[in-house]
Amino acid sequence: MAEGTETSAENAPSQPRGRVVLGGSCTIHEGAAIKAHMIEQLARPGPYEIDGSAVSRVDAAGVQLIVAFALDCLERGLEYVWIGRSPTLEQAIELLSVGALLDSPGAGMAP
Numbered sequence: 001m002a003e004g005t006e007t008s009a010e011n012a013p014s015q016p017r018g019r020v021v022l023g024g025s026c027t028i029h030e031g032a033a034i035k036a037h038m039i040e041q042l043a044r045p046g047p048y049e050i051d052g053s054a055v056s057r058v059d060a061a062g063v064q065l066i067v068a069f070a071l072d073c074l075e076r077g078l079e080y081v082w083i084g085r086s087p088t089l090e091q092a093i094e095l096l097s098v099g100a101l102l103d104s105p106g107a108g109m110a111p
Helices: 002-011 028-042 060-076 087-095
Strands: 018-021 048-052 080-085
Touching: 018 028, 028 060, 048 060, 060 087, 080 087
Parallel strands: 018 048, 048 080
Antiparallel strands: none
């Protein structure tokens, strides 16, 4: 039985091993805590999930931290996927014109 379990685990698609969860407020005031959470997640092997669905307040500093995380993943060749972005977060990303920087590395590319 254990042998079958090992085989199915080997054949399974890579599952996210880290998860960045952004709270309701993603501003300069929470910057240190957000940065610490992101660094903690980067210590885990990727890929990562980013959940920004709860964000109701965001400023340029908060978006900058998210972009820094995305660029760090890009430099390390790590993949991530967004599992949610609130309308507030989407609006800030659009306003600051950083949407292209927040696309997951390799997203939409054929194997």
